[in-house]
Amino acid sequence: MGLLQLLKSQFxxxxxxxxxxxxxxxxxxxxxxxxxxxxxxxxxxxxxxxVRLGYCISSQMVAALxxxxxxxxxxxxxxxxxxxxxxxxxxxxxxxxxxxxxLCGWTFCERFGVLGSSKVLAKKELAYVPVIGWMWYFLxxxxxxxxxxxxxxxxTRCLQNLRDYPExxxxxxxxxxxxxxxxxxxxxxxxxxxxxxxxxxxxxxPRTKGFWVTVQNLRGTVAAVYDSTLNFxxxxxxxLLGILNGKKxxxxxxxxxxxxxxIPEDEEECAAWLHKLYxxxxxxxxxxTQTGRFPCATVSPSRRPWSLINWLFWSCLLLYPxxxxxTQLVSTGSLFTVVVAVxxxxxxxxxxxxxxxxxxxxxxSNYGSKERPQNNN
Numbered sequence: 001m002g003l004l005q006l007l008k009s010q011f012x013x014x015x016x017x018x019x020x021x022x023x024x025x026x027x028x029x030x031x032x033x034x035x036x037x038x039x040x041x042x043x044x045x046x047x048x049x050x051v052r053l054g055y056c057i058s059s060q061m062v063a064a065l066x067x068x069x070x071x072x073x074x075x076x077x078x079x080x081x082x083x084x085x086x087x088x089x090x091x092x093x094x095x096x097x098x099x100x101x102x103l104c105g106w107t108f109c110e111r112f113g114v115l116g117s118s119k120v121l122a123k124k125e126l127a128y129v130p131v132i133g134w135m136w137y138f139l140x141x142x143x144x145x146x147x148x149x150x151x152x153x154x155x156t157r158c159l160q161n162l163r164d165y166p167e168x169x170x171x172x173x174x175x176x177x178x179x180x181x182x183x184x185x186x187x188x189x190x191x192x193x194x195x196x197x198x199x200x201x202x203x204x205x206p207r208t209k210g211f212w213v214t215v216q217n218l219r220g221t222v223a224a225v226y227d228s229t230l231n232f233x234x235x236x237x238x239x240l241l242g243i244l245n246g247k248k249x250x251x252x253x254x255x256x257x258x259x260x261x262x263i264p265e266d267e268e269e270c271a272a273w274l275h276k277l278y279x280x281x282x283x284x285x286x287x288x289t290q291t292g293r294f295p296c297a298t299v300s301p302s303r304r305p306w307s308l309i310n311w312l313f314w315s316c317l318l319l320y321p322x323x324x325x326x327t328q329l330v331s332t333g334s335l336f337t338v339v340v341a342v343x344x345x346x347x348x349x350x351x352x353x354x355x356x357x358x359x360x361x362x363x364x365s366n367y368g369s370k371e372r373p374q375n376n377n
Contacts, residue, residue, distance in 0.1 A: 015297075091222055117167045118171075203282055223260060
């Protein structure tokens with residue numbers, strides 16, 4: 001292990017990174033709150049401001065993946081459709097297998113300049129999480145309770161609000177509804193057998209209702225679906241803690257552009273189309289397992305410097321006053337103040353570990369793991 005790698009693995013470095021992220025995130029959340037009056041005067045201006053404020057938060061996590069960890073990404077796609085990426089609205093269908101697949105989805109957005117405006121269908125509980133959840137609220141993220149009878153009207157209303165969005169965006173969608181685990185896969189395949197659907201080896205059955213509602217409400221606004229399948233070389237399962245430790249991974253992402261007009265408008269036909277799509281995704285995963293690559297040409301979109309510049313800006317802005325404060329505490333502070341400062345740092349470290357823990361597979365939600373019939377929404 002080299003000196004730089006040893007430095008990256010130290011908890012103090014992790015604490016500094018997370019301090020910068022949390023404090024800058026709360027500052028940005030406050031700035032987003034200040035944009036509320038702008039919404040009343042000029043909604044589109046407020047949206048554009050929030051896109052850039054949101055980028056200041058999410059790009060820090062992307063910078064940790066791309067610049068701190070040095071993780072590389074190879075994109076497998078059709079060279080003819082590659083020039084369209086980032087220049088049109090799209091629904092991005094991702095597999096939900098890894099602890100950091102959300103971060104890889106953000107990196108995909110960042111490489112094509114749509115990270116700040118990217119959208120996602122997220123569980124309602126995340127709306128109350130400081131920094132990320134509050135940022136998403138101002139970016140008009142679609143939240144759901146995973147109860148279709150309650151969700152349908154709210155999701156429809158939120159998606160309709162995106163029809164006049166002023167900047168290109170990608171709507172990231174995990175149609176499986178929850179992260180892949182062996183237990184959830186077993187239960188999902190039992191449902192597939194009961195419904196007479198072909199079994200999948202690497203995916204859970206997709207939830208078709210959410211996909212259909214998304215497609216129907218974004219028709220005329222979104223140009224295509226980007227079917228995206230993610231894998232990591234050497235059969236690795238990367239974690240956020242591994243990223244913070246500076247461990248380098250190599251991601252392979254296979255993306256197919258499917259024009260939206262090719263997707264049926266009828267709900268049952270759309271559901272059948274989505275099931276077929278996941279059968280194809282399963283075959284792509286099988287091909288990757290056997291050959292170590294996806295069946296398409298490769299490109300390596302270059303890293304953009306803006307995430308690193310933003311990260312360095314907030315680090316310089318926030319670490320200087322922290323250093324001054326700590327110096328004063330050590331040199332002139334009483335024993336009580338030093339103890340309080342240590343206690344605050346310890347509490348912060350526990351909070352950081354809790355946030356990291358939310359991305360771990362064994363801490364994933366139980367959605368899809370209950371042994372009862374699924375409504376496949």
